Amino acid sequence: MAEVASRFQQLRDQNEWVDHLVRAGARYTERHGNDHAAAVTYFSVLSLVPVMMVAFAAAGFALGARPAAVERLQHEITTEWPGALGDTLNTIINQAISSAATVGFLGLLAALYSGIGWMTNLRDALSAQWGHLPTPPPIVKRVPLDLLALLGLGLALTVTFALTGLLTGFAAIDAHCPHAAGPLADGIVADSCVTCPLHGRRFDLETGLALNGDESVAVHEVRVDGDELWVRLA
Numbered sequence: 366m367a368e369v370a371s372r373f374q375q376l377r378d379q380n381e382w383v384d385h386l387v388r389a390g391a392r393y394t395e396r397h398g399n400d401h402a403a404a405v406t407y408f409s410v411l412s413l414v415p416v417m418m419v420a421f422a423a424a425g426f427a428l429g430a431r432p433a434a435v436e437r438l439q440h441e442i443t444t445e446w447p448g449a450l451g452d453t454l455n456t457i458i459n460q461a462i463s464s465a466a467t468v469g470f471l472g473l474l475a476a477l478y479s480g481i482g483w484m485t486n487l488r489d490a491l492s493a494q495w496g497h498l499p500t501p502p503p504i505v506k507r508v509p510l511d512l513l514a515l516l517g518l519g520l521a522l523t524v525t526f527a528l529t530g531l532l533t534g535f536a537a538i539d540a541h542c543p544h545a546a547g548p549l550a551d552g553i554v555a556d557s558c559v560t561c562p563l564h565g566r567r568f569d570l571e572t573g574l575a576l577n578g579d580e581s582v583a584v585h586e587v588r589v590d591g592d593e594l595w596v597r598l599a
Protein backbone atom coordinates (compact mmCIF):
# COMPACT_ATOMS: atom_id res chain seq x y z
CA MET A 366 0.00 0.00 0.00
CA ALA A 367 2.84 2.32 0.96
CA GLU A 368 4.49 1.48 -2.35
CA VAL A 369 1.33 2.40 -4.31
CA ALA A 370 1.08 5.68 -2.41
CA SER A 371 4.69 6.54 -3.08
CA ARG A 372 4.29 5.71 -6.81
CA PHE A 373 1.23 7.87 -6.97
CA GLN A 374 3.14 10.70 -5.28
CA GLN A 375 5.90 10.22 -7.83
CA LEU A 376 3.36 10.46 -10.63
CA ARG A 377 2.04 13.71 -9.19
CA ASP A 378 5.55 15.10 -8.83
CA GLN A 379 6.38 14.24 -12.40
CA ASN A 380 3.12 15.39 -14.01
CA GLU A 381 1.81 18.79 -13.10
CA TRP A 382 -1.63 18.09 -14.61
CA VAL A 383 -2.11 14.97 -12.44
CA ASP A 384 -1.21 16.97 -9.36
CA HIS A 385 -3.61 19.70 -10.46
CA LEU A 386 -6.45 17.21 -10.96
CA VAL A 387 -5.89 15.64 -7.55
CA ARG A 388 -5.84 19.02 -5.82
CA ALA A 389 -8.97 20.13 -7.71
CA GLY A 390 -10.81 16.95 -6.68
CA ALA A 391 -9.75 17.35 -3.06
CA ARG A 392 -10.84 21.00 -2.97
CA TYR A 393 -14.18 20.11 -4.61
CA THR A 394 -14.88 17.51 -1.90
CA GLU A 395 -13.56 19.69 0.93
CA ARG A 396 -15.90 22.50 -0.06
CA HIS A 397 -18.95 20.21 -0.25
CA GLY A 398 -19.10 20.19 -4.05
CA ASN A 399 -21.30 17.09 -4.12
CA ASP A 400 -23.84 18.60 -1.71
CA HIS A 401 -24.05 21.78 -3.74
CA ALA A 402 -24.33 19.84 -7.00
CA ALA A 403 -27.20 17.83 -5.51
CA ALA A 404 -29.00 21.01 -4.43
CA VAL A 405 -28.59 22.65 -7.86
CA THR A 406 -29.76 19.44 -9.55
CA TYR A 407 -32.81 19.24 -7.27
CA PHE A 408 -33.94 22.73 -8.26
CA SER A 409 -33.10 22.08 -11.92
CA VAL A 410 -35.36 19.02 -11.97
CA LEU A 411 -38.03 20.84 -9.95
CA SER A 412 -38.07 23.67 -12.49
CA LEU A 413 -39.12 21.20 -15.21
CA VAL A 414 -42.63 21.14 -13.71
CA PRO A 415 -43.30 24.89 -14.07
CA VAL A 416 -41.63 24.87 -17.51
CA MET A 417 -44.11 22.19 -18.61
CA MET A 418 -47.00 24.10 -17.02
CA VAL A 419 -46.04 27.29 -18.86
CA ALA A 420 -45.62 25.33 -22.12
CA PHE A 421 -49.07 23.76 -21.57
CA ALA A 422 -50.53 27.24 -20.97
CA ALA A 423 -48.76 28.67 -24.05
CA ALA A 424 -50.16 25.82 -26.16
CA GLY A 425 -53.62 26.57 -24.69
CA PHE A 426 -53.36 30.26 -25.57
CA ALA A 427 -52.07 29.48 -29.07
CA LEU A 428 -54.90 27.02 -29.72
CA GLY A 429 -57.51 29.30 -28.15
CA ALA A 430 -56.58 32.03 -30.61
CA ARG A 431 -57.27 29.72 -33.58
CA PRO A 432 -60.68 28.12 -33.13
CA ALA A 433 -60.83 27.01 -36.77
CA ALA A 434 -57.51 25.18 -36.46
CA VAL A 435 -58.66 23.56 -33.20
CA GLU A 436 -61.84 22.36 -34.86
CA ARG A 437 -59.84 20.83 -37.72
CA LEU A 438 -57.34 19.32 -35.32
CA GLN A 439 -60.07 17.74 -33.19
CA HIS A 440 -61.85 16.47 -36.28
CA GLU A 441 -58.61 14.83 -37.46
CA ILE A 442 -57.98 13.36 -34.01
CA THR A 443 -61.46 11.84 -33.95
CA THR A 444 -60.95 10.45 -37.46
CA GLU A 445 -57.48 9.02 -36.75
CA TRP A 446 -58.23 7.73 -33.24
CA PRO A 447 -61.96 7.05 -32.94
CA GLY A 448 -63.18 6.03 -29.50
CA ALA A 449 -61.70 6.58 -26.05
CA LEU A 450 -58.22 7.73 -27.13
CA GLY A 451 -59.57 10.41 -29.46
CA ASP A 452 -62.00 11.62 -26.78
CA THR A 453 -59.21 11.79 -24.21
CA LEU A 454 -56.94 13.78 -26.55
CA ASN A 455 -59.74 16.18 -27.40
CA THR A 456 -60.55 16.62 -23.70
CA ILE A 457 -56.90 17.47 -23.01
CA ILE A 458 -56.97 20.06 -25.79
CA ASN A 459 -60.19 21.59 -24.38
CA GLN A 460 -58.70 21.66 -20.89
CA ALA A 461 -55.49 23.27 -22.17
CA ILE A 462 -57.57 26.04 -23.76
CA SER A 463 -59.97 26.59 -20.84
CA SER A 464 -57.37 26.51 -18.06
CA ALA A 465 -54.47 28.21 -19.87
CA ALA A 466 -54.54 31.34 -17.69
CA THR A 467 -54.69 29.47 -14.36
CA VAL A 468 -52.05 26.92 -15.30
CA GLY A 469 -49.82 29.67 -16.72
CA PHE A 470 -50.14 31.77 -13.54
CA LEU A 471 -49.41 28.82 -11.23
CA GLY A 472 -46.56 27.75 -13.52
CA LEU A 473 -45.00 31.20 -13.32
CA LEU A 474 -45.28 31.20 -9.50
CA ALA A 475 -43.68 27.76 -9.31
CA ALA A 476 -41.01 28.90 -11.79
CA LEU A 477 -40.26 31.87 -9.54
CA TYR A 478 -39.81 29.60 -6.51
CA SER A 479 -37.68 26.99 -8.25
CA GLY A 480 -35.74 29.64 -10.21
CA ILE A 481 -34.78 31.58 -7.08
CA GLY A 482 -33.90 28.33 -5.29
CA TRP A 483 -31.76 27.30 -8.26
CA MET A 484 -29.99 30.66 -8.40
CA THR A 485 -29.40 30.75 -4.62
CA ASN A 486 -27.86 27.28 -4.62
CA LEU A 487 -25.79 27.98 -7.70
CA ARG A 488 -24.43 31.16 -6.11
CA ASP A 489 -23.70 29.35 -2.83
CA ALA A 490 -21.99 26.51 -4.71
CA LEU A 491 -19.77 28.82 -6.78
CA SER A 492 -19.00 31.00 -3.77
CA ALA A 493 -18.01 27.93 -1.76
CA GLN A 494 -15.84 26.52 -4.55
CA TRP A 495 -14.08 29.83 -5.08
CA GLY A 496 -13.73 30.39 -1.35
CA HIS A 497 -15.77 33.62 -1.39
CA LEU A 498 -18.51 34.87 0.91
CA PRO A 499 -17.99 32.87 4.10
CA THR A 500 -21.38 34.11 5.37
CA PRO A 501 -24.37 34.37 3.01
CA PRO A 502 -26.01 37.80 2.71
CA PRO A 503 -29.27 38.39 4.69
CA ILE A 504 -32.40 37.02 3.07
CA VAL A 505 -33.90 40.47 2.35
CA LYS A 506 -30.85 41.24 0.24
CA ARG A 507 -30.29 37.74 -1.11
CA VAL A 508 -33.74 37.07 -2.62
CA PRO A 509 -33.94 40.31 -4.68
CA LEU A 510 -30.35 39.81 -5.83
CA ASP A 511 -31.03 36.23 -6.89
CA LEU A 512 -34.26 37.29 -8.57
CA LEU A 513 -32.37 39.98 -10.46
CA ALA A 514 -29.69 37.50 -11.53
CA LEU A 515 -32.39 35.05 -12.63
CA LEU A 516 -34.18 37.72 -14.67
CA GLY A 517 -30.84 38.75 -16.20
CA LEU A 518 -30.16 35.16 -17.17
CA GLY A 519 -33.67 34.80 -18.61
CA LEU A 520 -33.24 38.03 -20.56
CA ALA A 521 -29.88 36.91 -21.92
CA LEU A 522 -31.41 33.60 -23.05
CA THR A 523 -34.40 35.36 -24.64
CA VAL A 524 -32.15 37.79 -26.52
CA THR A 525 -29.96 34.90 -27.67
CA PHE A 526 -32.94 32.95 -29.01
CA ALA A 527 -34.46 36.08 -30.57
CA LEU A 528 -31.20 36.93 -32.34
CA THR A 529 -30.82 33.34 -33.53
CA GLY A 530 -34.38 33.45 -34.80
CA LEU A 531 -33.84 36.80 -36.52
CA LEU A 532 -30.67 35.69 -38.24
CA THR A 533 -31.87 32.28 -39.30
CA GLY A 534 -35.61 32.33 -38.88
CA PHE A 535 -37.22 33.43 -42.14
CA ALA A 536 -38.43 31.03 -44.76
CA ALA A 537 -41.25 31.16 -47.28
CA ILE A 538 -43.01 28.16 -48.75
CA ASP A 539 -46.36 27.50 -50.41
CA ALA A 540 -49.28 27.78 -48.01
CA HIS A 541 -51.05 24.61 -49.14
CA CYS A 542 -49.94 21.09 -48.50
CA PRO A 543 -49.49 19.09 -51.73
CA HIS A 544 -51.11 16.04 -50.11
CA ALA A 545 -54.67 17.30 -49.64
CA ALA A 546 -54.29 21.09 -49.55
CA GLY A 547 -53.88 21.24 -45.77
CA PRO A 548 -53.21 24.76 -44.43
CA LEU A 549 -49.46 24.79 -43.87
CA ALA A 550 -49.76 28.33 -42.49
CA ASP A 551 -51.47 26.79 -39.43
CA GLY A 552 -48.78 24.13 -39.04
CA ILE A 553 -46.34 23.99 -36.17
CA VAL A 554 -42.76 24.97 -37.02
CA ALA A 555 -39.94 23.15 -35.27
CA ASP A 556 -36.48 21.89 -36.19
CA SER A 557 -36.53 23.83 -39.51
CA CYS A 558 -39.68 21.96 -40.57
CA VAL A 559 -43.38 22.73 -40.69
CA THR A 560 -45.92 20.05 -39.85
CA CYS A 561 -49.14 19.98 -41.84
CA PRO A 562 -52.03 20.13 -39.34
CA LEU A 563 -54.21 17.77 -41.38
CA HIS A 564 -52.24 14.54 -41.66
CA GLY A 565 -48.91 15.37 -40.14
CA ARG A 566 -46.59 15.46 -43.16
CA ARG A 567 -43.43 17.40 -42.31
CA PHE A 568 -41.77 19.69 -44.85
CA ASP A 569 -38.22 20.95 -44.63
CA LEU A 570 -38.36 24.75 -44.79
CA GLU A 571 -35.08 24.96 -46.70
CA THR A 572 -35.65 22.32 -49.37
CA GLY A 573 -39.44 22.04 -49.33
CA LEU A 574 -39.15 18.23 -49.32
CA ALA A 575 -41.46 16.10 -47.19
CA LEU A 576 -39.62 14.10 -44.54
CA ASN A 577 -42.31 11.45 -44.42
CA GLY A 578 -43.60 11.25 -47.98
CA ASP A 579 -42.70 11.93 -51.61
CA GLU A 580 -44.35 15.32 -51.98
CA SER A 581 -42.64 18.67 -51.84
CA VAL A 582 -43.71 22.30 -51.62
CA ALA A 583 -42.24 25.25 -53.49
CA VAL A 584 -39.68 27.23 -51.52
CA HIS A 585 -39.44 30.96 -52.16
CA GLU A 586 -36.32 33.03 -51.73
CA VAL A 587 -36.39 35.37 -48.73
CA ARG A 588 -34.28 38.49 -48.31
CA VAL A 589 -34.14 40.78 -45.27
CA ASP A 590 -33.47 44.38 -46.19
CA GLY A 591 -33.34 46.61 -43.08
CA ASP A 592 -36.76 46.23 -41.51
CA GLU A 593 -38.30 44.92 -44.72
CA LEU A 594 -38.74 41.30 -45.72
CA TRP A 595 -38.73 40.48 -49.44
CA VAL A 596 -39.99 37.24 -50.93
CA ARG A 597 -39.24 36.25 -54.52
CA LEU A 598 -41.86 33.76 -55.71
CA ALA A 599 -40.34 30.66 -57.20
Ligand code: FES
Binds near residue numbers: 546
Ligand atom coordinates in the same frame (compact mmCIF):
# COMPACT_ATOMS: atom_id res chain seq x y z
S1 FES B 1 -53.05 17.64 -46.28
FE1 FES B 1 -52.50 15.68 -45.70
S2 FES B 1 -50.58 15.98 -44.81
FE2 FES B 1 -51.11 17.89 -45.46
